[in-house]
Amino acid sequence: xxxxxxxxxxxxxxxxxxxxxxxxxxxxxxxxxxxxxxxxxxxxxxxxxxxxxxxxxxxxxxxxxxxxxxxxxxxxxxxxxxxxxxxxxxxxxxxxxxxxxxxxxxxxxxxxxxxxxxxxxxxxxxxxxxxxxxxxxxxxxxxxxxxxxxxxxxxxxxxxxxxxxxxxxxxxxxxxxxxxxxxxxxxxxxxxxxxxxxxxxxxxxxxxxxxxxxxxxxxxxxxxxxxxxxxxxxxxxxxxxxxxxxxxxxxxxxxxxxxxxxxxxxxxxxxxxxxxxxxxxxxxxxxxxxxxxxxxxxxxxxxxxxxxxxxxxxxxxxxxxxxxxxxxxxxxxxxxxxxxxxxxxxxxxxxxxxxxxxxxxxxxxxxxxxxxxxxxxxxxxxxxxxxxxxxxxxxxxxxxxxxxxxxxxxxxxxxxxxxxxxxxxxxxxxxxxxxxxxxxxxxxxxxxxxxxxxxxxxxxxxxxxxxxxxxxxxxxxxxxxxxxxxxxxxxxxxxxxxxxxxxxxxxxxxxxxxxxxxxxxxxxxxxxxxxxxxxxxxxxxxxxxxxxxxxxxxxxxxxxxxxxxxxxxxxxxxxxxxxxxxxxxxxxxxxxxxxxxxxxxxxxxxxxxxxxxxxxxxxxxxxxxxxxxxxxxxxxxxxxxxxxxxxxxxxxxxxxxxxxxx
Numbered sequence: 001x002x003x004x005x006x007x008x009x010x011x012x013x014x015x016x017x018x019x020x021x022x023x024x025x026x027x028x029x030x031x032x033x034x035x036x037x038x039x040x041x042x043x044x045x046x047x048x049x050x051x052x053x054x055x056x057x058x059x060x061x062x063x064x065x066x067x068x069x070x071x072x073x074x075x076x077x078x079x080x081x082x083x084x085x086x087x088x089x090x091x092x093x094x095x096x097x098x099x100x101x102x103x104x105x106x107x108x109x110x111x112x113x114x115x116x117x118x119x120x121x122x123x124x125x126x127x128x129x130x131x132x133x134x135x136x137x138x139x140x141x142x143x144x145x146x147x148x149x150x151x152x153x154x155x156x157x158x159x160x161x162x163x164x165x166x167x168x169x170x171x172x173x174x175x176x177x178x179x180x181x182x183x184x185x186x187x188x189x190x191x192x193x194x195x196x197x198x199x200x201x202x203x204x205x206x207x208x209x210x211x212x213x214x215x216x217x218x219x220x221x222x223x224x225x226x227x228x229x230x231x232x233x234x235x236x237x238x239x240x241x242x243x244x245x246x247x248x249x250x251x252x253x254x255x256x257x258x259x260x261x262x263x264x265x266x267x268x269x270x271x272x273x274x275x276x277x278x279x280x281x282x283x284x285x286x287x288x289x290x291x292x293x294x295x296x297x298x299x300x301x302x303x304x305x306x307x308x309x310x311x312x313x314x315x316x317x318x319x320x321x322x323x324x325x326x327x328x329x330x331x332x333x334x335x336x337x338x339x340x341x342x343x344x345x346x347x348x349x350x351x352x353x354x355x356x357x358x359x360x361x362x363x364x365x366x367x368x369x370x371x372x373x374x375x376x377x378x379x380x381x382x383x384x385x386x387x388x389x390x391x392x393x394x395x396x397x398x399x400x401x402x403x404x405x406x407x408x409x410x411x412x413x414x415x416x417x418x419x420x421x422x423x424x425x426x427x428x429x430x431x432x433x434x435x436x437x438x439x440x441x442x443x444x445x446x447x448x449x450x451x452x453x454x455x456x457x458x459x460x461x462x463x464x465x466x467x468x469x470x471x472x473x474x475x476x477x478x479x480x481x482x483x484x485x486x487x488x489x490x491x492x493x494x495x496x497x498x499x500x501x502x503x504x505x506x507x508x509x510x511x512x513x514x515x516x517x518x519x520x521x522x523x524x525x526x527x528x529x530x531x532x533x534x535x536x537x538x539x540x541x542x543x544x545x546x547x548x549x550x551x552x553x554x555x556x557x558x559x560x561x562x563x564x565x566x567x568x569x570x571x572x573x574x575x576x577x578x579x580x581x582x583x584x585x586x587x588x589x590x591x592x593x594x595x596x597x598x599x600x601x602x603x604x605x606x607x608x609x610x611x612x613x614x615x616x617x618x619x620x621x622x623x624x625x626x627x628x629x630x631x632x633x634x635x636x637x638x639x640x641x642x643x644x645x646x647x648x649x650x651x652x653x654x655x656x657x658x659x660x661x662x
Contacts, residue, residue: 121301
């Protein structure tokens, strides 16, 4: 908790808050003494001049206390609110760049709670700390000293009251503190159930599970209420208990003070001042008690916030090299080739006969340099290569991907097909470096992507996921996620390729409103808008993670034809995960995965003849007539059965038509 304060609080505002607080404490401790003198000398002796002078001093001291209190509140509020703002910003930034695995470990419900509720707890604590937590101990110590100066005898009353107060506070904290962490976890659970209820409301209604979800929420709600009731009741009881103790203490002070006045051992003004100090002592103790209750809860929140901020991501830029454009290197190297020619020509005065040969060779070298210069455009073309890529999730028994190798050149499309759990989406996440490979490497333009800055890599990669994610706003604002300065013509071009232009134009154009998650569009429309957002990005590699799944066959076909015909995307690499044979059959390369392993790699014609798993997918999706045209027989499935026996699977193949990935 202190570490958070050191990191997010500024020194000078905290210094001024503390300085003004000291002034406020000093003035508050001085006022009862002035009051005592005013009563003992001014009122008792009817000295109006003294009364007016002391009254003026009291007014000035009170004004000084008032202004210092306002200044302290200003700086304390500014710092605490600033701390909350910075914490929320850093938490959001951390979540944005968090590893996929870590995000799944936390869950979005608890991340929301930590960013809102826990930060608010810390914000309130630091505001209290800069006010009450610093003021209370100073007032307590100062008031005890001033009261002791006024009367040693009346201090006996405090020797009885303070231990009782200490026991009351200790019992209160002992009951409440262990339940604070439990409360936060139960708030997380409430948020999770509520969030799932909102996002899954259609499924809940479709399966008639309303009563079950209500019961589940009610159970979690009652559980949180029970814990909160114990905690808040315990805390609430502290204040009346302390008020009762304060009242009895004041009665004791007045009773003993009256005796001392009767014996002429104390003046009336001194008793009034002592009562004021007694009130300040007990109020300071009550404030410390409130802080003591607040600190454990804030400590829990600080721990939860630090768990997020201090989580070390596996995907970092630590190994990133300086990215050098190979084209620049080649152009620079042409000088190294041409310069020797100049040197040779300069030495012609010394060597006469070889000059002709050298000049002839120089022409060859110069021509070579020209050729390299002309070929720089070829080297600008992206190249993607997977070298023996393997990946294993933490605590998983077997790898999700194992020894996958493939090369993709500029302008080619790599299609990936396979059954549920075969590793298709995992492979795309590795290509986008949302996760890092366990073994092997993924190289883009000859450079391992782990040696590239994430920002540089993500500028070269555009990803469309199966579950289309649209942000609230307009079609225009969503498309500009792909390219911030995209013109209207570029947007319409991307929409045309994605087969989304017609319904966007009919419903209001680029300024068509988009609700949260694209709730005002159908599944197919959301996917097409998501594809358009990807296509508008000037990337080198376009990744489509089963993002055609919600499209009908005709729209799917038109979209792929438009994409292949797009001049802007012709020299780009396209990697497509799909379940349909019709979607992948025109790709230059098709990668067939099963249980994370490569079982087929080639074009459609090659795999249709040689890959049993690919043949089985074709049998599940294509008619006998279509299969006959391709030369695929349905007479027996011995090859397929043997393949499944070797892989250790039994029963029907998981490579079924329209199978949805998990």
